[in-house]
Amino acid sequence: MSTAEVRAFWQGLGLPGLVDVHTHFMPQNVLDKVWAYFDAAGPLTGRPWPITYREEEGRRVERLREFGLRAFTAMLYPHRPGMAAWLNGWAADFAARTPDCLHTATFFPEPEARGYVARALDDGARVFKAHLQVGAYDPTDPLLDEVWGLLADSGTPVVTHCGSGPAPGKHTGPGPIGAVLARHPRLRLVVAHMGLPEYGDFLDLAERHPDVHLDTTMAFTDFTERDSPFPPAELPRLLGLQSRILLGSDFPNIPYPYAEALQALARLGLGEDWLRAVCHDNAARLFALPPAG
Structure with missing residues (x-):
């Protein structure tokens, strides 16, 4: 599907554009390592994973603007101590140089975490990323308790890869992050990838906690359905949670064109109101975006 067809998707819904809460921008040397991992079809994937948008940074930003994204994120994450502040x-x-990017930050369980998270919030960070699989850390680590508290008190969304796909980690699944929510019930957690493959468990978590959201990153696409299909019996619950599901894509690291994510959502047959909420309105409200004009 061409750029024009992507734009036709949201224009056909009467939207002013799209808001994608799960796009990746990071230092080029870090991104190169991420791409090298996918090129090698590493142990977590087990199959070819071509990077569809392997382009220089400026072109990637331009492409998202051509698609009609009103706002996007710079999801980035550390895998060791001493990396998050950098x-x-x-x-x-x-x-600062990309005004349509929601200022993104991250953290790691280390003594300095509370300080640099507080500084990031003071500097205007609007969303954080936590990757429990890549970081291989326990979200209930005492070193993170004040971090979660700061984020809960400030109402800052935290997009968190806490599901066990594409392969389980020591601290993935609903249990560890559920324990964090039990201690910080006002945390605005955004469960990445709809929590795949534990879809039902994370839907349960969202139904119990009114500030929990889920993003659609890679869920429902043909690529993901092959190994982690969404249970058809759970589809009605997506309507019940319509106001707390957010569009995510994993751009640029997706093994298919961006539009396939939109097509996959439309194929669910949940209606245009649901698509409008997921593809724009929910995130626009969550991040208090100004009216389009």
Whole structure:
């Protein structure tokens, strides 16, 4: 599907554009390592994963604007101590020169975490990313308790890869992050990838916690349905949670054109009101975007 067809998708719904809460921008040396991992079809994937939008940074930003994204994120994450503060510095600079990017930050369980998370919030961070699989850390680590508290108190959304797909980690699944929510019930958690493959468990979590959201990243696409199909019996629950499901894509690291994510959502047959909420309105409200004009 061409760029024109992507635009026709949201224009046909009467929307002013799309809001994607799960796009990746990060320092090029870090992104190169991410791409090399997917090129090798690493142990978590087990099959070819071509990067559809392997382009230089400026072109990737331009492409999202051509698609009609009103806002997007710079999801980035550390895999070891001493990395998060540096990533946050890069992300603050990226947001300053990319006004349609929601200023993104991250953290890791380390003594410095509370301090640099507080600084990121003071500097205007609007969304955080936590990757429990890549980071391989326990979200209930005492070093993170004040971090979760700061984020809950500030109402800042935290997009969190906490599901066990594409392969389980020591601290993935609904249990560990559920324990965080039990201690910080006002945390605005955004469960990445709809929590795949534990879809039902994470829908349960969202139904119990009114500030929990889910993003659609890679869910429902042919690529994901092959190994982690969404249970058809759970589809009515997506209507019940219509106001708390957000569009996500994993751009640029997706093994198919961007439009396939939109087509997959339309194929669910949940109606145009649901699509409008998921593809724009919910995130526009969550991030208090100004009216389109």
